[in-house]
Structures are given as C-alpha cells and as structure tokens.
Amino acid sequence: MIVLNVNGRDHSLDVPPETPLLYVLRNDLQLNGAKFGCGLGQCGACTVQVDGQAAYSCLLPVSAAAGRHVRTVEGLGTVEKPGVLQRAFETEQAAQCGYCIAGMIMRAQALLDANPRPSEAQIRAHMQPNLCRCGTHMRILRAIRRAAGLPPDGKMEAA
Amino acid sequence: MTSAGLIRALCAAGTLILLASACAGGPKLPPPPPQSFDRAEVAQGFALAKLGDCQGCHTADGGVAYAGGLPLKTPFGTLYTTNITPDAQTGLGRYSKDAFVRAMRRGVRADGAHLYPAFPYDHFAYADDRDLSALYAFLMTRRPVARTAPANRLIPPANIRGVIAVWKALFFHPGPPAAPDPNDPRARGAYLVESLGHCGACHTPHNALGAEQTRQALDGGYQEGWYAPPLNALTPASVPWTPERLERYFKTGLDRDHAAAAGPMGTVIRELAKAPDADRRAMAVYLAELMKPSPAGRGQTALVDRAAAAASAHPQGASLYAGACASCHEPGAPMMLQGRPPLPLGTPLHEADPRDTIQIVLQGLQPPLGGAGPYMPAFGSSLTDAQVAEIAAYVRARYSDRPPWSNLTAAVAEARKQGAS
Numbered sequence: 001m002i003v004l005n006v007n008g009r010d011h012s013l014d015v016p017p018e019t020p021l022l023y024v025l026r027n028d029l030q031l032n033g034a035k036f037g038c039g040l041g042q043c044g045a046c047t048v049q050v051d052g053q054a055a056y057s058c059l060l061p062v063s064a065a066a067g068r069h070v071r072t073v074e075g076l077g078t079v080e081k082p083g084v085l086q087r088a089f090e091t092e093q094a095a096q097c098g099y100c101i102a103g104m105i106m107r108a109q110a111l112l113d114a115n116p117r118p119s120e121a122q123i124r125a126h127m128q129p130n131l132c133r134c135g136t137h138m139r140i141l142r143a144i145r146r147a148a149g150l151p152p153d154g155k156m157e158a159a
Numbered sequence: 160m161t162s163a164g165l166i167r168a169l170c171a172a173g174t175l176i177l178l179a180s181a182c183a184g185g186p187k188l189p190p191p192p193p194q195s196f197d198r199a200e201v202a203q204g205f206a207l208a209k210l211g212d213c214q215g216c217h218t219a220d221g222g223v224a225y226a227g228g229l230p231l232k233t234p235f236g237t238l239y240t241t242n243i244t245p246d247a248q249t250g251l252g253r254y255s256k257d258a259f260v261r262a263m264r265r266g267v268r269a270d271g272a273h274l275y276p277a278f279p280y281d282h283f284a285y286a287d288d289r290d291l292s293a294l295y296a297f298l299m300t301r302r303p304v305a306r307t308a309p310a311n312r313l314i315p316p317a318n319i320r321g322v323i324a325v326w327k328a329l330f331f332h333p334g335p336p337a338a339p340d341p342n343d344p345r346a347r348g349a350y351l352v353e354s355l356g357h358c359g360a361c362h363t364p365h366n367a368l369g370a371e372q373t374r375q376a377l378d379g380g381y382q383e384g385w386y387a388p389p390l391n392a393l394t395p396a397s398v399p400w401t402p403e404r405l406e407r408y409f410k411t412g413l414d415r416d417h418a419a420a421a422g423p424m425g426t427v428i429r430e431l432a433k434a435p436d437a438d439r440r441a442m443a444v445y446l447a448e449l450m451k452p453s454p455a456g457r458g459q460t461a462l463v464d465r466a467a468a469a470a471s472a473h474p475q476g477a478s479l480y481a482g483a484c485a486s487c488h489e490p491g492a493p494m495m496l497q498g499r500p501p502l503p504l505g506t507p508l509h510e511a512d513p514r515d516t517i518q519i520v521l522q523g524l525q526p527p528l529g530g531a532g533p534y535m536p537a538f539g540s541s542l543t544d545a546q547v548a549e550i551a552a553y554v555r556a557r558y559s560d561r562p563p564w565s566n567l568t569a570a571v572a573e574a575r576k577q578g579a580s
Binding site: 016017018019020039040041042050053054055056058059060061062063064121129 | 475483494541
C-alpha cells in the first residue's frame with residue numbers, strides 16, 4: 001500500500017511502486033488535468049508540483065512521491081472558483097488547444113510560490129522546459145505576468 | 160616542505176613581489192587600432208581562442224562574449240573572471256603585446272599585480288610566441304565592451320594578491336615555451352593539450368592550495384561539482400577511445416560508446432566544435448595514445464548488466480529506475496534508437512567518484528550544441544537526496560563491475576550544493 005497525499009488529501013493505493021505518478025493521478029484518482037504528452041520528460045504536459053517544486057509526473061515513480069505533497073491543477077481552484085493563475089490564463093486566453101496548459105500553470109505556480117514577483121528573465125528561464133505546440137507562449141507569459149501583478153508587456157527591467 | 164624550504168620559498172616570493180612592483184605603472188598606451196592587425200593572424204587567433212575556450216570562462220551567463228564577470232567557485236571563495244575585450248578602461252585595451260604575453264606566461268597583470276592561478280598560466284606558459292601573438296591579435300580586434308567584473312569574494316589570506324607570489328614560488332616553475340613541429344599531429348596535439356587547451360586545469364588533481372599535482376598529470380580532477388575523468392591509462396572508459404571517436408566527440412559532444420559532454424565539458428565542446436579540424440584531430444591523436452590501456456592494465460572490460468543482482472541489493476533503486484529512467488534508457492526505448500550511449504557503456508557509471516552520475520541525474524543534460532543533441536530532463540527538483548542515491552547505487556551495481564560507491568546520500572547533498580550557481 002502506498003499513501004499518496006494529493007491536493008491535501010491522503011489516498012491509499014494498491015499499485016506497483018514504479019507506476020508513474022501521472023498514471024495514478026489520471027487512472028486511479030480521476031485527476032485528469034495533467035496530460036500524457038511524450039512520456040520522456042521533454043514536453044512538460046504532465047507537470048505537477050511535488051513539495052512545491054515543478055516535476056514531470058510521467059517520470060516520477062509513485063513510490064518517489066509517497067510521503068510528499070503532490071499538487072495538481074485541480075488543487076488550484078474549480079471552474080466556479082478558479083485560482084489567481086487559472087483566472088489569469090483565462091483572461092489572457094492563453095490556451096489554444098489547451099493540452100499543455102495544466103502543465104504550464106503548474107510550472108508557473110511553482111515559480112510564483114517561491115518568487116511572487118519574478119523578473120522577465122526568471123519567468124522565461126523557469127518556463128523553458130514546457131512546450132506548447134500551438135505557439136501561445138506569448139499569451140502564457142502575459143498570463144503569468146498578470147497573475148504576478150507585473151506589467152503585461154514584460155518591460156520592467158529598468159527598475 | 161621543510162622549514163628551510165619554506166624560508167627559501169618565502170624569500171623567492173619576496174623577490175617576486177619586488178620585481179612585480181618595479182614593473183608596475185608602465186606607460187599608458189592607447190589601444191592599438193583593430194586595422195593594425197593582420198587578418199590572417201586574427202583568424203589564427205580565433206582558432207586558438209576556440210581551442211583554449213577563452214570564452215567559456217571570460218563570459219558571464221547571458222553576458223557579452225569575452226566581457227568577463229563569470230563567477231568561478233574555488234575552495235578559497237568566488238573569483239569573477241575579467242573582461243578581455245580591448246576596452247581601454249575595463250579590459251585589455253592598454254595591454255601591449257609584451258604585457259599580454261607576460262600575463263599569459265607569468266600570470267602578471269599589466270600593472271604588475273599577480274593574477275590568480277584560476278587563470279591557467281601554468282599551462283599558457285608553454286604557448287609559443289606566434290600563437291600568443293595571434294591570440295593577442297584576435298582579442299584586440301573584438302568589439303570593446305566597458306564592463307568591470309564584480310569584486311572577488313575570497314577568504315583570507317587568499318584575498319591578498321601578494322600571497323599569489325608565495326604560491327608561485329611554491330608551485331609555479333614553468334619550463335620554456337614549446338614549439339612543436341607543425342607537420343607532426345601527435346606533437347601538435349601534445350602541445351595544444353598541455354598549453355592553450357589546458358586540459359589539466361580540470362583533468363589533473365589539485366593539491367590543497369589549488370596547484371596541479373603534476374606527477375599525477377591527467378589522472379582525473381574535480382571542477383564545479385563535477386569529476387573530470389582521467390585522460391590517461393587510468394581512463395574508466397569501457398571501450399578504448401580511438402582518435403576518430405575522440406575527434407567526433409570534440410566536434411559533436413557525443414560518443415555512443417562513452418558519454419555525452421556534460422557540466423563544464425559541455426562549455427568546452429561549444430568552443431572546441433568551432434576549432435580547426437586539424438587541431439581537433441591532433442589533440443585526439445595525442446589523447447587517444449595517452450588513454451591506451453597499459454599492457455598490465457585492464458584492457459577492454461566485458462559489458463555487464465546484472466539486473467537481478469542489482470535489484471535484490473537495491474530494491475528501492477530498482478523500482479525508482481523502472482519508473483524514472485527505464486522509459487528512455489532500456490534497450491528499445493525511443494532514446495536508445497537515436498544512438499545514445501547505452502548505460503553499460505556510460506563512462507560516468509565506471510568512474511571512481513559518483514559525482515558525475517549524480518550531477519547528470521540532478522541537472523539533466525542540455526545539448527551543448529543545441530538542436531537535436533543529447534537531452535535529459537533534470538530530476539533534481541522531483542527526487543530527494545536519498546532517492547537519487549538509491550538510483551545511483553542501483554545503476555552502479557547493475558552496469559559496472561567496479562566496487563560500489565559509498566556515502567551516496569551525502570554525496571548527493573554535496574553535489575546539489577556545489578552544482579547550484
């Protein structure tokens with residue numbers, strides 16, 4: 001039995017220890033926000049937070065997440081009451097097909113949790129591992145700036 | 160060292176300080192105009208700057224090439240590399256060619272102050288006149304950039320430059336510059352490896368005062384939280400290096416039977432890839448010869464894959480590996496079909512020190528030359544120290560016939576500390 005804490009709730013799971021966290025989230029816990037993209041840690045669609053840090057859930061065995069705090073996009077808010085970052089993504093219309101967005105939001109959330117007012121360079125370096133094949137990166141960056149209360153065009157480096 | 164020896168060294172150091180002060184305050188020359196340099200000489204200097212990876216150290220992250228400011232962590236504190244663009248106030252602008260040659264060969268600044276030996280003048284001392292002249296021509300024709308490096312943060316007494324004179328008296332006794340036969344690739348390779356290439360600055364062990372232990376030249380050393388493996392018969396490579404393979408590795412940062420260039424070597428490859436083919440070839444010829452297993456040595460090791468034994472010794476490591484690593488590293492995985500080194504051949508797994516394996520898991524791999532080069536995601540933020548240690552113990556037990564690594568969890572914590580910038 002593995003006890004997994006997701007979004008503040010403990011779940012007892014009878015799964016092989018090497019099962020990727022992503023499969024457990026989607027198949028056993030019906031948390032379908034995180035997506036399977038490449039399965040190789042190269043696209044970021046599966047990104048969740050583990051102990052506050054962004055992690056590829058497709059390459060994280062569930063046993064490695066046991067006893068730690070896992071947070072998924074479902075933990076940030078609901079359709080009725082979206083979180084600050086989710087609302088910013090919506091306002092900026094940052095999703096095209098939407099497949100990458102849960103991962104984008106969770107990676108960005110990890111940055112804002114550690115650093116509520118990041119510089120433009122810090123945002124870009126932090127978001128670098130996550131890919132969007134529709135090409136909405138500019139809107140994604142605007143959404144992150146909006147959530148952080150930064151100027152939408154990212155031009156504030158002179159300060 | 161005996162006390163008499165120490166006194167001799169200190170006297171010699173005193174003399175050096177006096178000499179250095181006598182040289183101080185030379186004429187303030189205006190920078191020579193770029194058009195005063197011969198274009199062929201500048202091109203030759205470009206090639207040498209690539210071979211010596213001047214840019215790797217003398218460029219800050221995201222900064223202008225050669226304008227300095229990169230922090231170098233040493234056991235004695237943090238040094239910031241200098242601006243070597245020809246800016247008159249903050250760079251090399253007022254260096255005459257003689258002053259430049261003296262800095263390269265003797266580690267003395269234009270104003271007479273000593274340079275810290277993180278600048279590897281113990282290697283550059285062997286560079287010949289023509290090469291230094293070409294390098295000078297190349298640097299003096301770069302675009303001048305006004306940028307002063309942040310002040311060094313060194314612990315006493317290393318923060319006093321005069322102490323470098325003592326260090327030099329103890330450890331810096333270079334022979335005369337070498338002038339190899341340009342038509343002999345092996346001699347040219349040896350010259351480049353020993354002088355401007357300064358391979359030993361990372362691949363030779365250093366003593367407690369940061370000097371290379373020349374009797375153990377290229378026996379393997381430590382740099383920026385990474386282990387630079389031996390470049391001689393002590394090589395941990397499972398399959399012998401050949402000149403052809405080394406040459407390709409220098410150009411692409413990847414060899415299927417050994418490894419992908421990572422850590423500080425990734426930076427080196429970015430520059431080495433732009434060096435002339437003939438020089439890369441010459442270095443490859445020389446280094447392949449150095450790495451030939453000695454007759455009494457191991458020769459080729461049989462490749463090992465002891466999955467069952469490793470899993471029973473490290474069950475937790477085996478399950479972490481299955482979930483985190485196998486989807487790329489097992490035979491038949493998409494990554495393996497792209498010609499990446501199979502783990503039984505991966506040089507880091509056979510090294511005496513676990514830190515390269517640990518750093519690759521923590522930091523992942525970025526393709527040094529961009530494009531479709533070898534890439535591995537970083538696991539540092541998703542795995543704990545104990546989990547990384549379990550994986551390292553498991554892959555070592557499974558793929559190497561060398562003795563197990565010890566104190567792995569502590570080594571992971573240390574690698575995290577040293578790898579963080």
